[in-house]
Amino acid sequence: MAPSVRDLVDKYRLGFVDDPLPGHEQYQGMLAIPYLRWAPRIGWSVATMRFRCLLANCDHGGHRGGKYASMPEHPPRIYNTLALLDDTDDIGVTEGEFDAITASVSGIPTIGIPGADAWRKHFREPLLGYRHVYVFTDGDRAGNAFGELLIKELPNALIVPMPTGEDVSSLVLKHGKHALLERTRT
Ligand SMILES: [Zn+2]
Known part of the structure; x- marks a missing residue:
């Protein structure tokens, strides 16, 4: 059974x-996305937060000009590092937090990078031990660039492109999780 929105929250x-x-x-009215971390003895902590505007027809001028906002001075970090704790042969990478949640819920533990230009060299290390790293790229120019970058960074990367104009979330919303899973079996 698919998890409810309540379960995901x-x-x-x-x-x-x-x-x-x-x-x-400046974060008023935005969705708050915590970057959760878990460690023995320490337990749960929040490494950083990102915020997403939920207002329809917003020009995003009131909150620093973007649909997404990060904490000032916080560098890009990996979202959903819990996926790295799963004992799996394969892992997914998406641009953005929601696509990481969608892919994880669809059955492929997936981490998120907060934007195509937010990749950092040290994100490479935890991904090297996997058989395949499925890079779910958005069906646009930024997505293609993200895929090309990760192919250079990771010898085990497999690009899994979304159709033009789609991302993981919109694909799964329209066609269900099998549409996503099928794309990893080529
Ligand atoms: Zn806005």
Whole structure:
């Protein structure tokens, strides 16, 4: 059975910024996406947060000009590192947090990179031990560039392109998770 939205909110601890603390007004009305970490003895912690605007017809001018906002001074980090703790031969990589959630829920543990230009050299290391790293690229120019970059970085990368104009979430929403899983079996 597919997990409910409630289950996903619980698992990934997604939140909504209703009443921001002083100094965080720019995140008002945005979805809050915590970068959860788990470690023995320490337990759960949050490495950083990203925020996504939920307003329809928003020009995003009121919150630093983007649909997504990061914490000031925070470098890009890997989203959903819990996928790295699963004992699997293969792993997925997406651009963006939601596509990582969608692919993980569809059955392929998947980490997210916060944007096609957010790749960092040290993200390579934890991916080298896998048989395949499925790189789910958006069906646009930035997606193609992201795929080309990861092919150079990772000897075990397999590009899994989404159809033109689609990303993992829109594909699964329209055609179901099997549409995504089939693309990894070529
Ligand atoms: Zn906005």
